[in-house]
Amino acid sequence: MSLLRINDLKVHFPIRRGVVFDRTIGHVRAVDGVSLEIQEGQTYGLVGESGCGKTTLGRAVLRLVDVTEGEVLFGGRDLAGLDAESMRRERRNLQMVFQDPLGSLNPRQNIGSILLEGLQTHGIGGPDGGGDGPGAPAGRSERRKLVLEDQHRRVVDALERVGLSSKALTRYPHEFSGGQRQRIGIARALVLEPDLIICDEPVSALDVSIQAQVLNLLESLQQELGLTYLVIAHDLAVVRHVSDVVGVMYLGALVEEASSDELYETPMHPYTRSLMSAVPVPDPEVEDARERILLSGDLPSPANPPSGCRFHTRCPWRQEELCDTERPELRPVRGAAEGSTHRVACHYAEQILAGEIRPDEKLAERIVHGVG
Amino acid sequence: MSSSTPLLAVDELSVVFRGRGSDPEEVRAVDGVSFTLEEGRVTGLVGESGCGKSVTSLALMGLLPDRGVSVGGSAVMRLPGGEADLLKLSQRRMRDLRGSQLAMIFQDPLSSLNPVVPIGRQVTEILRRHRGLRGSKASKEAADLLYRVGIPDPTRRLREYPHQLSGGMRQRALIAMAVACRPRLMIADEPTTALDVTIQAQILELLKDLVTEEGTSLLMITHDLGVVAGLCDDINVLYAGRAVETARRAPLFADPTHPYTVGLLGSIPRLDAPRGEALTPIRGSVNDNIAWTDGCAFAPRCDHYTMECLQGPPQLVTAGAGGGAAAADGGAADRAAGAGHAYRCVNPVRHADVVDRTVLESPAVVGDDEEAQG
Numbered sequence: 001m002s003l004l005r006i007n008d009l010k011v012h013f014p015i016r017r018g019v020v021f022d023r024t025i026g027h028v029r030a031v032d033g034v035s036l037e038i039q040e041g042q043t044y045g046l047v048g049e050s051g052c053g054k055t056t057l058g059r060a061v062l063r064l065v066d067v068t069e070g071e072v073l074f075g076g077r078d079l080a081g082l083d084a085e086s087m088r089r090e091r092r093n094l095q096m097v098f099q100d101p102l103g104s105l106n107p108r109q110n111i112g113s114i115l116l117e118g119l120q121t122h123g124i125g126g127p128d129g130g131g132d133g134p135g136a137p138a139g140r141s142e143r144r145k146l147v148l149e150d151q152h153r154r155v156v157d158a159l160e161r162v163g164l165s166s167k168a169l170t171r172y173p174h175e176f177s178g179g180q181r182q183r184i185g186i187a188r189a190l191v192l193e194p195d196l197i198i199c200d201e202p203v204s205a206l207d208v209s210i211q212a213q214v215l216n217l218l219e220s221l222q223q224e225l226g227l228t229y230l231v232i233a234h235d236l237a238v239v240r241h242v243s244d245v246v247g248v249m250y251l252g253a254l255v256e257e258a259s260s261d262e263l264y265e266t267p268m269h270p271y272t273r274s275l276m277s278a279v280p281v282p283d284p285e286v287e288d289a290r291e292r293i294l295l296s297g298d299l300p301s302p303a304n305p306p307s308g309c310r311f312h313t314r315c316p317w318r319q320e321e322l323c324d325t326e327r328p329e330l331r332p333v334r335g336a337a338e339g340s341t342h343r344v345a346c347h348y349a350e351q352i353l354a355g356e357i358r359p360d361e362k363l364a365e366r367i368v369h370g371v372g
Numbered sequence: 373m374s375s376s377t378p379l380l381a382v383d384e385l386s387v388v389f390r391g392r393g394s395d396p397e398e399v400r401a402v403d404g405v406s407f408t409l410e411e412g413r414v415t416g417l418v419g420e421s422g423c424g425k426s427v428t429s430l431a432l433m434g435l436l437p438d439r440g441v442s443v444g445g446s447a448v449m450r451l452p453g454g455e456a457d458l459l460k461l462s463q464r465r466m467r468d469l470r471g472s473q474l475a476m477i478f479q480d481p482l483s484s485l486n487p488v489v490p491i492g493r494q495v496t497e498i499l500r501r502h503r504g505l506r507g508s509k510a511s512k513e514a515a516d517l518l519y520r521v522g523i524p525d526p527t528r529r530l531r532e533y534p535h536q537l538s539g540g541m542r543q544r545a546l547i548a549m550a551v552a553c554r555p556r557l558m559i560a561d562e563p564t565t566a567l568d569v570t571i572q573a574q575i576l577e578l579l580k581d582l583v584t585e586e587g588t589s590l591l592m593i594t595h596d597l598g599v600v601a602g603l604c605d606d607i608n609v610l611y612a613g614r615a616v617e618t619a620r621r622a623p624l625f626a627d628p629t630h631p632y633t634v635g636l637l638g639s640i641p642r643l644d645a646p647r648g649e650a651l652t653p654i655r656g657s658v659n660d661n662i663a664w665t666d667g668c669a670f671a672p673r674c675d676h677y678t679m680e681c682l683q684g685p686p687q688l689v690t691a692g693a694g695g696g697a698a699a700a701d702g703g704a705a706d707r708a709a710g711a712g713h714a715y716r717c718v719n720p721v722r723h724a725d726v727v728d729r730t731v732l733e734s735p736a737v738v739g740d741d742e743e744a745q746g
Contacts, residue, residue, distance in 0.1 A: 049568035050539075177657045207420040208595060211652030214637035219650075235569065241651070261647055271576035278573035279643050280598025284621045286644060287602035293579060295570045297524075298538040 003228050004038040004061065004196060009070035011053070011060045015303060025222075028303045030056040030180075032252035035330070040244075043222065043229040045260070045272055047275075049235050051299050053252040054232045058198045061230070063087050063092055074196070075233040090123045095189035101181035105173040110167035111184055116193050125151035157162070158191040159184075161224075162217060179210035183217065185256035190221065194207045197232045203238060215242060236279045245341070247289030250311040252302055254330050258342040268342070268349040269331060272316045282314075308345070316359035317352050377450060378408035379589045380432075380557055384445040385459075386613075387427050392440065401427040403613035403664055404445070407606075409557060414580075416604030418594060418636075421656045424613040425593045430560045432458055432591075433468040434477050449473075470650060472502040472511070475550035480564035481542035485534040491518075491638060492530030495549050502553045517548040540571035544578070549584060558582075559591045560603040564599065576603055597640060601625055609633050612661045612669035614725045615688065619713040632676045668717065676719045688716045 012027040031053040037043040046054045059065045064081060072079040079090060086363050098104035105114060119125050126147040156166045171182055182202065189197050200365040202218065203211040219242065221227060233239050239246055240260050247257040248271065256269040267273045274293040281287060295314045300306055306313050312323040326347070333342040334350050351357045387402040402424040409415050416427040431443050448459040461469070470476075474505050478484040486494060495514040499505040505513055511530060517524035534542055535726060541564060546709040550558055560579065564572040580603060583590050592604055599619075600607055607624050609617040609632065617630040628634045635654035654673050661669040667682035668674070674681070692711040 049570060146739075177659055179657055207658070208597075208636055209420060209639045209654035210657060212651035215641065216651055216653060236569070237641045237643040240643060240647065241645075264643065264647075274570060277641065278569040280572075280576075280596060280602050281642055281644055282597035282601045282625065282637060282640055283642075283644075284601045284625050287598075291575060292577075294574055298540055298571070 001040050002037045003040040003075060005035050005055075005071075005073040006034060006061070006146075007071040007073070009034045009057065009060060009072065010067045010068045011065055018257075026303050029252050030302060031060060031307060032250075032305070034254055034304075035309050036247055036254065036257065038228060038230060040195075040228055041222075041226050042240050043183065045239035045246040046230065046232045046249060047076055047234065047239045047246060048232060048249035049275075049299060051251075051302065052249040053302070055200055057249070057266060058200050058230060058232045060090065060095070061198060062096055064096075070282075085159070088120070092118075092124070092192050093195045095192060095194040095197050095203050097182075097185050097189050097197060097199045101178060102173060104185055105181060107173055110172050111159075112172055113115045113157060114173075114184070115188055115191050116151055118188065119151045122192060124192065154191055158187040160219065161190060162187045177210075178206050179213055180334050182206060182210075182214050184216075186217065186221070190225075193225075194227075195232065196228045198232070201234070202231065204235065212237070215220060218242065234276050236275060240294040241332055248275065249306050251299065251305055253310060253345065253346045254343075255311065256343065257330065258311060258340075262340065262342050266342075266353065268344040268353055269311075269346050270317045270352065271311050275317075317348065318360065319348060321355065322347050377455075378410050379427050380409040380447060380449045380458075381408075382407050382428075382432070382445070382447045383430060385431060385447060386444040387424070387431050387436065388444075390440050390441050400664075402431065405608070405610065405613070405615055406445075407608050407615070407618065409589045409591055411556065411589050413585060413605045414590045414592055414603055416585055416592045416594065416600045416607040417610055418597060418607060419602055419610035420595055420636075422612075423610040423710065425610050427563055428610075429476065429561050429591065429593055433470060433474060433559065434440065434461070434463070435476075451636070455628055457479045468502075471498050471554050471555070471559065472553040474553040475553075476548050477543075477550050477558065477560040477563045479565050481546050481566065482534060483541060485547060487541060488532055489536055490533055491537070493546050495530070495545070498549055513552075518545065518554055519543075521548045521551070523548070523572070539567055542572060543567060543571075543575055545576070547578065547582075551586070552588060555588065557589045557591070559593070561593045562595070563592075565594070565596070572599075577605055579603065597625075597636060609636070612664065613718065614659070614664060614668065614669070616717065617713075617715040618688075619691075623691075623713045626712070628693075629713070629720045630670075630717045631676045631719075631721055632670050633715075634721045635673075635675075650661075657739075676721065678719055680718045686716045686718050688714045691720075692712045 003144055009031055011031040012029050012215050014024040015026045015028060016022050017025050034057060036044065046057065048054045048257065056065060060067050061079065067080040070080060074090070074094065079087065092106065094231055095331050127141070153297060155169070159166060159168055164187070164250050176184065182204050199218065203214050206214060215238065222229065231239060231242055245257065246260050246263045247254050248269065249255065250271050256263065256267070256272045262274065277291060277293045293316065297314055298311055308324040308326055309328050312318045315323065330343050330345040330347045333340065333344055336342050347358055383406050384399065385402055385405045389399040389401060391397045405428055407415060407423070408686045419425050432447055442457055442515060445459065447460050448455050451482065472588060492511060492514055495517060499513055500616040508703065514530055515526040518529055523529055523541055523544050529537065537545065563574050567575060582588055594600060596672065604621055606620055607618065608615045609630065611632050617624065617633045628637055638652035639654060641651060656673045660672045662672060663669065664685045665683060668677070668686050671677040671681040
């Protein structure tokens, strides 16, 4: 069953100019028509380079930025249409882990109060699971005490799950190392017992040895608690490692989506192929032997995206006419194996894979063939 | 292609930051690092944050502050006017060398460019200072440089300010400034960390070309073992201010010996690894180390440690001295005296598939001279 379903989501930011008259002179199309589905208990990895709109997409799901158009169906409810108060209540079920663990923790709050805050705002805790309700003990102070005890228990429980002791409760964020801070960020999300956690670059600020600890932690939490993740990252190797399904974004749209193994084995979209060929592998033999597709130039501006296929300005396999004029839909791959969910947004994906279309050597800055 | 003396021989470099006022505790950021750089080769310094890799580069460039820091050891470089120890040269002499003989590329291209000065002036500044070019001659040369590092439409770009360039373009501009006077030695401190992977691939390819075409020696400082695998010829893995393993590229990855190197390699999710394979992270964090004087700094995080590890600082020993697999590989290569594969560990990770490891039982203890040979 799909837990989260996004239908044709668009997030546009207006560009304003003028001192006296605040004119809108255009829009940055950060997310421009993305549809995807996340199954319960799975990890969906969203990968792309900076400026492709992956973070904006994650924030739009939580309504931390305004949705311009489209639907975000979470367990059947459209989050995009909720009013602020209902959305606030709904956020108990959708939590986020941020990239910068120090920047996302208040330096003047101790860990105990950081973790309690969510429980208090959502009124969680107490003998019956909720702050007040039928069946609660009669005495007000007694009830209050039970609530506090229960909240404390939940906080300690969440801390232990992420591998920290209850000694951390009275300490402040600056007293922890980067990896520990990221664990606190994860505990803060966990304490509310959410269904979906959106991890925005959860490990990119950490050292490699710590990265692996946090990735393993996310994985074991998923197994224990049946969590669903939306992992947003720029590191294809990290995304492939943690995800069941991977979506590749380029300039505000998904260009390819497939199961993690399928995407790695047969990347179809030219952008995915060049992205994969650019990820360094810590093995000299692989590095020497492989083909590298170097893209020329930089990402075009999302305020003025290219016509037709967004990638045609940098695509080495670009063909006349169709690529420049018609924007390809994200469509199932033709001739894919039974049960495959591989989708790609390229007019010529199959022909490129079959080798019927040769890359234009001039447009690709260089395709470096392996020497090994 | 290697000559009798290396271009730069760094020997027992140490950098100590003195505490101030009420906190007189010293911090040994770099604690005896030795390596050599040769022309046309790329040497990598790899390690996590806090291992001393950036401080090493700043010390070599003479960019550390005068006060509160003491730099020890030596860094002898072959210069046009004979050999000189970079660490002992006067400020004035270093200023002449920086840019013309030594150049540095920093991690964050936006903060290393002056935001209020056009790119053109920043590039021509170096041409004026070191090559005496002025006016239209200088700007023509600057445009040439930008073109060489792959910036399209260089004359227009020269008039623009850093914020108008994309991240990859800024890094290219910095590289253009670094290569302006054809330095013999370039230091790149995490040059691609702030960039996207596709841009990173472009920049790495550019650096590789510069090394091959110009015969520059490149000191590559990075935390990314993937980048190292693709670019570096010789690799030094640093931990807590000391090299824990040094090797040429192939043996390091095929046969990592120090538990820290093994741990690093096990921590990285690989794009080509079968999915579902669990990562094997290193326990704890960099804060958990002990002083090298008490034993191996890595011992508290190490899975292989024994009481021996805590008895004094471990020495750097050569792997398979006298005919081991790694030494044979080093000897066959173009390096006159193969420094080969060395590690600083008393309980190295042994690979069952490497038979020659038996020679490790009588390791030749190599002291100060281990890198300065040749």
